[in-house]
Amino acid sequence: MTVMARHKIGLVLESLNLPFRNALRLAGTLGVDGVQVDAVGDLAPDQLSTTGRKEVRHLLRSFGLELAAVGCPLRHGLHEAAHLEGRLARVQKTQTLAYDLGARIVVTWPGSLPQADAPARTIFTDSLTQLGRHGDCVGVTLALAAGADPPAEFSAYLRTFTCGGLGVQIDPATLLLRRLDPPQVVTMFADQIVYVHARDGVPERPDRLFEEVPLGHGEVDWVAFLGALEEVAYHGWLTLRRGPCADPAGDLKAGASLLRRLGA
Incomplete structure (x- = not known):
């Protein structure tokens, strides 16, 4: 019986650690539908x-x-006033x-959510409002990397925005690192999720640090995680x-194959 695919599968091109054209050529052989690239270097706006x-x-x-x-790496958060206009301009471009x-989709980490009564909270809110509105204008959603803040708190905060250009990007390995349950986090964010990274890992324990491992070799329950996304x-x-x-190429190809077998 053929399982109907529910998702397109991509890879982060920088994971291959090759020049752009060579990385694209290799990615085209790894069984994925597309790629994410960072807007840096020759690909900067x-x-x-x-x-x-x-x-x-x-x-x-x-x-x-x-x-x-497209990834938009930021060295500082959107709640920091110093050089903020330059960062906002970079994200908009x-x-x-x-x-x-x-x-x-543009993926970025905006920084941790400031306390509700902190001046930085106003800066953060104004920044996201500006970027969300720009996203509405150009037809692109800003996917904010989740995991640094309590999911319920971050979800409630994002629901206060009226612009449609903001959403959440989740990564189950990051959630494991934060000692969170990935399927439960999916349920919390629900329709706010606009982009998902697929990584696996082994959580930190007294005798070892957190370790990223190939997909299917860690403690992410992929059946439960994919089921939560479907829900x-x-x-x-x-x-x-x-x-x-x-062997990043081998790991990524095997990961894509695993997701296909699971009906992703």
Whole structure:
């Protein structure tokens, strides 16, 4: 019996640790539907001209790949006043870049949620409001990496926004690191989830630190996790991500195969 796929499966291109074109060529052989790329270096918004953006789209098509999302790494959170305007401008340019390249998701970590009565909370809220509205305008959702804050608190906070350009990105390995139960967190965020990273890990114990491992070799219950995503009607991307290791391509290919076997 053929299992109907519910998700597109991608990988974070930087996991392959190769130059962009070589990484795309390899990704096209690993059984995934698309890739996530970081908007840095030659792919930074200010570096990629209109012609360059067309060339990237052509490259993706030539290797049979879609652009799942664009990553926007930030060195400082959106609650820190110093140089904030520059960070906001960078995220907004990345949102526009993502749309131009065919993606509808930008992934970033905004920083930890400040205390409700702290001045930084107002800065944080104003920043997300500005970015959410820009996302509405360009047709791109900002996926905020979850896990640093209590899920129920972060979920309630995000529900106070009226703009539609904000959502949550979750990663079950990060949740394990925070001693959270991934399926329960999925249930808490529910329809706020707009993007999912697929990583596995072994939680920290008295005799060892947290360790990221290949998908299926850790303590993430993938059947329960995928079932929870189905319960909340999340049918978006599952994007494999792998930290430094001996064989990232092999691990990512095996991870994609595992997700397919599980009916993802």
